[in-house]
Every structure is written in C-alpha cells, then in structure tokens.
Amino acid sequence: MNTGILDVRKTYNYLRKTQTHLVQSSEIATACVCQNLFKLDYPYGAIRSDKDYLIANTVHDIMSLCIGGPIIENWQYNSNDYENLTEKIVHDSYNIINEIINYTLDITNRENRSIQHDFKDRIDEIYHGLVTGICKRLMKKYDKPDRIITEITITNIKDHHEGRIDALLEYHHGYGILDWKTYDLNKTISGREKWQLIANNLLANYRYCQDEDDWNRYNFSCIVHNGGAYFPKLETIKKEVDKIKINRKFAFEVLCGKHVRAERPSFCPVCDKGMEGSKECLFYQIDSKLAHEGKLPAQYDKMTRQFFAKRYAILKERAETHLHKHVASTLIDQHGEEEALQRLERTGVICSGYFYDFDIEERVVMSRKDADFSLEPRRIVRIIGIEPKRPFLSCISEQASVMDVSNNKITLSFRSKVAVRRAKKQLFHLPIIMMRDELNLTRSMLRPIHQFHKLAADIFIPQELLPK
Amino acid sequence: MIDLNPDQERILNWRINSGGVAGVIGPAGCGKTTTGSFLAVKIVCEGYARKVLLVAFTNSAANEFCRELSILLGPEAAKFLCVRSGYAPGADTSLSIPFSNSIEVVRTKKIVICTTQSLRRLSGCIKFDNMIIDEAGIERLEHLLSPFTLGINQLGVNLMKDYISYETNNIIELASQSGIVATVVGDPKQSRPIGLADYDLSAMEWVLRCTKYDTLFTTHRLPNKLAMLVDEFADYGGLRAAHDIAARRLIVDKDIDNEFRSIINPDEVITWADLNGTEEMAGPSSWYNDIEAKACVKICCELRRVAPSKSISIVTRYTEQRRIITRYLRSLDVNVRVLTSTGALGTQADIVLFSIVRNNPERIVGAVGSLQDLNVAISRSKEKLIIVGNFETMLNCWSRSYDMNHRIKQNFPQKLAKLVDAKYGEVVQATSLLSY
Ligand code: SF4
Secondary structure, three states: OHHHHHHHHHHHHHHHOOOOOOEEHHHHHHHHHOHHHHHHHHHHOOOOOOOOOHHHHHHHHHHHHHHHHHHHHOOOOOOOOHHHHHHHHHHHOHHHHHHHHHHHHHHHHHOOOOOOOOHHHHHHHHHHHHHHHHHHHHHHHOOOOOEEEEEEEEEEOOOOEEEEEEEEEEEOOEEEEEEEOOOOHHHOOOOHHHHHHHHHHHHHHHHHHOOOOOOOOEEEEEEEEOOEEEOOOHHHHHHHHHHHHHHHHHHHHHHOOOOOOOOOOOOOHHHHOOOOOHHHHHHHHHHHHHHHHOOOOHHHHHHHHHHHHHHHHHHHHHHHOOHHHHHHHHHHHHHOHHHHHHHHHHHOOEEEEEEEEEEEOOEEEEEOOOOOOOOOOOOEEEEEEOOOOOOHHHOOEEEEEEEEEEOOEEEEEEOOHHHHHHHHHHOOOOOEEEEEEOOOOHHHHHHHHHHHHHHHHHHHOOHHHOOO | OOOOOHHHHHHHHHHHOOOOEEEEEOOOOOOHHHHHHHHHHHHHHOOOOOOEEEEEOOHHHHHHHHHHHHHHHOHHHHHHHEEEOOOHHHOOOOOOOOEOOOHHHHHHOOEEEEEOHHHHHOOOOOOOOEEEEOOOOOOOHHHHHHHHHHHOOHHHHHHHHHHHHHHOOOHHHHHHHOOOOEEEEEOOOOOOOOOOOOOOOOHHHHHHHHOOEEEOOEEOOOOHHHHHHHHHHHOOOOOEEOHHHOOOOOOOOOOOOHHHHHHHOOOOOEEEEEOOOOEEEEOOOEEEEHHHHHHHHHHHHHHHHHOOOOOEEEEEOOHHHHHHHHHHHHHHOOOOEEEEHHHHOOOOEEEEEEEOOOOOOOOOOHHHHOHHHHHHHHOOEEEEEEEEEOHHHHHOOOOOEEOOOOOOEEOHHHHHHHHHHHHHOEEEEOHHHHOO
C-alpha cells in the first residue's frame, strides 16, 4: 500500500516545486486583445469591473438548462418559420425561466442586494434574442445534435490550459461548440469573444480527440448573441490558432513570474476607446520606465519590490489551487487511468463509488456502500462523471463544497440550485469520482496591492513624472 | 455586563487615544474578541469615529463578534447600530444583528462586521475611519491590505504628501500615514498563514515589526500551571492566569479506573501519556497513528464515565488522525470534539487531549514541531491537558523552526517535552493503553 502512497506523495512534492499554472480561455482571449491588458489582471490586479453581472449570469443559467430542454426538443433543421419556432421555444421555457428568475430574486433578497427594476423584462428580452439567434441561424445550418451538454470545464494539463464551455453539441460524427453572449456582438470591437471561442475549440479537440490540434471531430463553432449568431470558418480558426498558443504561452510565463515583454497591439482598441484599463496601463508603463531609468525614489522602489513579491506569492497560491489536477494528470500519464485513480483513491485525493440520493435547494446528498472515505467538511471537490473515451479532466464535472460527512452519506453544497439541476441532468447518472479541488480567490487579493501601489506612487513620485 | 481586566482596559484606552495602525497580541484565552468588540462599541458610542469595520478571518469568528456585540449593546441597540456583511450563508441569523450587503443599509450602520474574503462584496465607496482586524496571525500581508483600502483618507493624503513621504519606510507606515486607523489583533505564536514561506512574515508579524503593539497578558482560560507552561514555551514574557481561575482543577464524579488513574490524575494539570504507537503515511501530506488514536478514544471513554458533564476536545496536527479518531468515537457513540490544530484555534474545552502522531526512529516530527501548532494544542484546555504520544521522539527530535522574529531557530518539541517533564507536568507510561 505504501508504495502507491509514496508515489503520490513524491509526485505532490515534485510538482509543488514546478509551475502548476493553468491559463483560462478567457485570459488567453484577454492576452490576444492586448498583452498589457492581461498583465493588468495578472500580476498587477488593476482591473476590477464594478459591473453587476446578475443579468448575464441569470441568462447563462437559463440557457444552460433550456438548451438541453425546450431548445433541443423543438430543434427544427432548416426551418423557414424561425419566428414561430422561437415563440414556441420561449413559451416552453416559461417554467425554467420563471424558476431561475425567482431563485435569483430570492438570493439577492437574502443578501439584501438591490436589483434593477426591469430585471425580469431584460432577461425575457435577452433570452428571446438568443433563441432567435439559435432558430434563425444555428438551426438553419445544423441538424439536431444527439445531445447537448452545458457548462463543461475542460482542463488540459499538458498545454496549461483550462476553460469553461457554455455548451457542446454532440453528433455521432463530431462536436459543435456554442458560446452565448448577452450583448449584441456587432457592437463589440475587441474581438475578445472570437479568441475565447477559438481557445475553447482547442479544449474541445482535447476532449474529443485527446489532442488539441486534431480537428477531425470538429463540426462547427458558434457565438450566439442577441438576435444573431457568428460562425467563424474553420480556415479562419486554424489561422488564428498560433496566436492563441503564443498568447497562452505568454500568459503562462507571466503567471510563472518570468520577465516577458508585453507587446502593445498596433491598434489599441481599449485605450483608443477610453475603456477601463487604459489609465492603469499607462500608470504601469510609466512606472516600469521610471524604474528602468533609475528615477524612482528609494523608499518607493523598496515598497514596490515588496508589492511585487506579494503579487507573485499570490500567483503561486493560484498555481497551487491546480495542484491536485496536475498530480492526477501526471499519474495517469505514468500508470494509465485505472491504476492512477486507484492510487489517488488510496491516498484520499479522490473518492469514488458515490450515488446520488436526493437534493434540497443547493445541497445534494450522495451515498456509497461503505463509510471509509477521506473527504471532510469544508473541502472543495470537483465532482467528475467518468465518460468513456474522454480524458479524465475533460469529463463532465461540477465544483461543490463538502458540508457534512456522516457514515456512508455525504452532503455537498453546489454553487447554485441551477448547478444541481444541471448535474442531475448530465452528471449524476455517470460513475462519479470526487477529486479534491481548491477555490481560486487570487483576483480579489491582488486588487488591494494595486491600490496601495498607486497610493505609494501618488505620495512618493513627483507629480510631473506621473500620467495625468 | 462583561468586566474588562486591567490589560484590556489599558489597551482600550491606548487605542482610543492613538491613531494609525497598531498591534495587539492576544495569547490563548485572553479575550481578543471581547477586547475588539468593546473597542468598537466604545469608539462608536463615545464618538471617536463614525464608522467602524470589524474584520474576522472566518465566518464563525465574525459571528462570534456579532454575539459579543449583541451582549455588550443589547439586542435592540446591536440591531440598530450594527450590520453583518459578506457571505450570507455564513452569517448566524439567530443573532439580532441583521445581514446585508446593500450599500444603502451598510451606509446607515455604525459597526460593520465582515470576513476578509468577503470584503470585496462591500462597495469601495464606503469608508471606515476605524477598524479592528482579528486573527491577523493567520493572515498574510495582502489580506490586511484589503480592509486597509477602505480606510484611506485621500484628502489627508493629498494635503500631507510631503510629510508622509518623509516619514514612511514600509507598507504599514504608509497605511498609518494615509489616515488608516486600525487595531490589528492576533497572535503570531498561535497561528501562521498556511503555505507561507519560512522566511516570510504573516500580517501580524509585519505589524509587530513595523509599528507599536501591546499584549494581553491575563488568560481567563488556562489555570496557573498551564498558563506558566504556555508562557515559558512560547516566550510571551508574562502570561498569567486570572485570579478566579488560577487554581481551577479537574473534578471527577466517580473513581477513576486503575488503568487510567495516573493519566487522568486530577491533581496534575498536565499529563503526558507516553506511548509507542506507529506512525503511518496518509494522503498527499498527512499522517496517522492508529495506536494513539485508540488510546485517545479509550481515555475519552473513561473521562466520559468519570466526568460526564465536562467538555472534551482532541487536538491533532493531522486531518487523517482526526478522521480516524472521529470514526472510532462514532462507532462507540462517544461525544467528543476532534479538531486539527488549525481548526482548534479559538476553541476551548474543559479537558483537551493532544495526539502527537509522529513517532519514528529518525525522530522527524515534521509539521508537529512548529511553535504555532504545539502552542495551540497545549493552550485549549481549562482544566486538564493530556498529551498522548511518544515522549522520547519529541525530546530528541530534529525539528528546528523559526521563532516569531525569524532570527533564531528553536527546537520547540524538545522545549515542550523538557518543560512538561521537569517543571509543569508529569510523564507517565501508558503502555496499558496499547490493548484495545
Ligand atoms: S491601453 Fe492599450 S496597450 Fe494598454 S492595455 Fe489598453 S489596449 Fe493594451
């Protein structure tokens, strides 16, 4: 028994000393728009949007349930009457929409948060727009899929890449990938959405072909937005893959604390349009220029060194949240999936053999035959449903925290009631493995350091040297 | 009404009459939460500040603040003056203090209670002119900066720039000079941020290194012998038991079985049950010791019989040991709390058992050897502390870890073993406990 445990422990110890960062598809997209913009997020921690994402999140929740329900049920290939079809789907979605809206209102009420007066109308309007986009464009071009799975997290350890895909449409001959945006894509300028979609395509290739560069199972990819849909051509996608990989590498190296030069885009869409981030970008550009020229006051220089040390310590912590996944992947590479999972189970990193019992609100109770398992209250777990022929870390999964463990029962708290419904639909019928996971809270920790960095600059750097 | 002891009075008066960032060290049972709550109430009720932020590291600690405030102010005044913010499911709704994250509600309240991680839910436009930050021993510097950002006086900074730049040499001084008034409470000798590098400082250590601090020296938990042991072990420089509890001893209702008489011995506050169990690896970084686990359970069963009304806790460094002990206790239907040393922070019990786990010929004790873990384990009990584990391994172990100021390394397991054996307790052979 000890050999297995020793092997796992050695792998942990070894990987702790390596870089276990993962770059999210959304972060790659940011770096594709502008590498400086990525750096404003990491390591600087300068970007925090005060926008309320309540509407966007609620629409995402609705879509994640409706696409596998009323939308696929009413799918009509090449229908000319998309308007009536849209109405029918919206009508059939009524119960889901209402339930999710009431649930969101209940949560905001519990937290005593204010909500905009036309919240319900805006949701209805956006959902209608997205369904129109699907009926008018997507159904026009593509057949009804065999099944649709939603909110899939895929981790490709080898390429340091992770992402959450809104929906995957599965056909016997391949997959289609779907992303939904709650705003009108025609009015956006940065192209960020497209980059994110392409980055997610690499993850989908990994899920279906075990190789991100294998496009054999690729069918289509699409961004559905308010009233329309955008389909990049495969040639366009393939042409841009290199850019994705370059920026993924860039982001990875920045997260690892390497000094990599960020390239400013020839056309700077964010700053030219005065969107968030531009002011901060200028600040850090001048800051590093002054540092390079040795013009910074000694006190400030000393303090900013401390700020950077802290920032990289936080990033290291972010990397550690991915450690369990790295260990699982390394062991699978070494011993094959079956043996690796057995070793991990003996060490208490994963737990298998659970069956869904029942759920109440956000909580799910599961049980297994015996009571000998290592999960403990407050632990975060990734609940993975093992799918045949899919890499372990690309299988359908959800994150939850352990609330209670007693005898052979475990109570898990999911992110939301919607996540529970989704799991009931697409996850709980699969053989379940729970793997230890961690929460990533790094962004909220970087933000105060940025604020103090600026405060220090304000005090120590002579005004004439700073951007207006 | 809660009475303050002279240490608490001194600290209250000091913090009311001084600005900037300052530290308060609170060893075990010295009333950190009470002092923090009193300070918040005094500051608000006597008009020293308009708005106070009370920050705790965990939801349970934040709820504890709410409980203290409800007692101090009374339920009605607490409801009127205070609000609990942050993560709604973590808030104790049975308390009179309402929960809200709404800017409008938070704006109208004088005392806001929140956890560090949930501060991001509070709007940046709400400013606090005084704050009390608890458990800074377990926090990193960056944790401290998030409440600090809510206390910056930008106008003051603009007016005093030249003076500030002249006076400031580090981040804590920068915070003080920027108008932040914060009392940072914690004990670096009881807690340390998880995963912090050996050479790095916790938030509390930063504060102690860069600014003024005071210590609460009177413990209302530890009876005299334990207080002295903890004081000498952790080098507090004067920790003492409060008069009313100094002579407290365990009182049992029934005769103790022969097998356990020397271990449970009520006349002795600290007993080391010397046992030669076998350590086993578990998990990615955990350990367990089955013989020790069974011995702890046996002692608990006897304690439950002879002193049924007493609260009992078992503390261990390792989650796997906790899991195993919990399983045995459950199978025998014995109601005892089992905690890891991290989870035990802030808790207390009449009787505490500390399971060491590590025992090997190489005398490597790993994480058990840290000052913080040992200190927490030995400072939870109000009447009796029973250390269960191999005495020789601890006495001759190779562990060397930094003390608070990171200047010298010490062998803390050895120090503990020597102090228990020679001065404050008794080491007894517990081989009879090996049979289960
Ligand atoms: S200001 Fe220009 S260079 Fe800077 S982050 Fe924005 S787009 Fe990039």
